[in-house]
Amino acid sequence: MIREIDVSLVTEVVKKLSITANKVLPKSIEREICKSCSIETDCLAKSIMNDIKANLVAASELDLPICQDTGMAVIFLKIGQDVHFTGGDLYAAINKGVALGYTEGLLRKSVVSDPLNRVNSNDNTPAVIHTEIVSGSKVEITLAPKGFGSENMSAIKMLTPAQSKQGVVDFVLETVKKAGGNPCPPMVIGVGIGGDFEQVALLSKKALLRDLGTKNSNEFYAQLENELLEKVNELGVGPQGFGGKTTALGLNIEYAPTHIAGLPVAVNIGCHVTRHCTEII
Numbered sequence: 001m002i003r004e005i006d007v008s009l010v011t012e013v014v015k016k017l018s019i020t021a022n023k024v025l026p027k028s029i030e031r032e033i034c035k036s037c038s039i040e041t042d043c044l045a046k047s048i049m050n051d052i053k054a055n056l057v058a059a060s061e062l063d064l065p066i067c068q069d070t071g072m073a074v075i076f077l078k079i080g081q082d083v084h085f086t087g088g089d090l091y092a093a094i095n096k097g098v099a100l101g102y103t104e105g106l107l108r109k110s111v112v113s114d115p116l117n118r119v120n121s122n123d124n125t126p127a128v129i130h131t132e133i134v135s136g137s138k139v140e141i142t143l144a145p146k147g148f149g150s151e152n153m154s155a156i157k158m159l160t161p162a163q164s165k166q167g168v169v170d171f172v173l174e175t176v177k178k179a180g181g182n183p184c185p186p187m188v189i190g191v192g193i194g195g196d197f198e199q200v201a202l203l204s205k206k207a208l209l210r211d212l213g214t215k216n217s218n219e220f221y222a223q224l225e226n227e228l229l230e231k232v233n234e235l236g237v238g239p240q241g242f243g244g245k246t247t248a249l250g251l252n253i254e255y256a257p258t259h260i261a262g263l264p265v266a267v268n269i270g271c272h273v274t275r276h277c278t279e280i281i
Helices: 007-023 027-039 043-062 090-104 161-179 197-207 219-233
Strands: 003-006 072-080 083-086 128-134 139-146 155-159 187-195 248-258 263-270 277-280
Touching (some): 003 007, 007 083, 007 090, 007 139, 007 277, 155 161, 161 187, 161 219, 161 263, 187 197
Parallel strands (some): 072 128
Antiparallel strands (some): 155 263, 187 263
16 A cells, blocks of 8 residues: 655654764763773773763763764665555655754755866755665655765775785774774774675665664674674774774674675774664654
8 A cells, every 4th residue: 555755754753863963972972982982991082081071971961962073964765565655756755844943953064066166055955865765655765974084094996806805804893993993992893794886875874874783693793793893992992092992983794695706895984973863653
């Protein structure tokens, strides 16, 4: 049975998510930050982690964004195949919601309309929109504001199959080490493995959306997540790059089938405020 949804509802949801995602950190990340405050033994690292924790409290009490870089709005849509949108264009409705959220929410507008001419769009649009058609008659909307201190440190590499698991491990560690303190560590790291050039990058970004307390359903990749997180934290980059035990709060892997001649790998780095918020219509 077809379910009709007016796009004005989508606009309202996206507007709300734009503001909420920038002010409320996912519980699993907040939990790891609190845990790291007790794990750190170095005085400077412990002090920085306590400052990060205090920032979350202050943002909540003052109703302010948890980071001044309120990012590009990245939208993940899961649209039930039984849904019919009415009242206008879906993507226009989404961008309207982003514009309203960022202007009425007094969030920083960081999007330029042209990558070379660099003219600010003044409402943080257009959003980056990823759409997936699923079964059912519901619409799941996830908004993930992505700041570019971390995004600029992300990387992709087309490995050969011969480089195997060790090649993946080496590339992840190389990327994190090169990032250093630039992405405001402790980081949240999304790793994509497989697919092709563009799919592996999307996999790595989707990996950032998974709750840090939820491991990969495939035991092999769950173990690889643990192994990589341990090795990343042994690098000693530490909070804000000043050294310590907490270089990353978590590391998630998403994977996909790939070609016999390739082994694509992507690392999407998130800062300690890797934000995202979801609502289902």
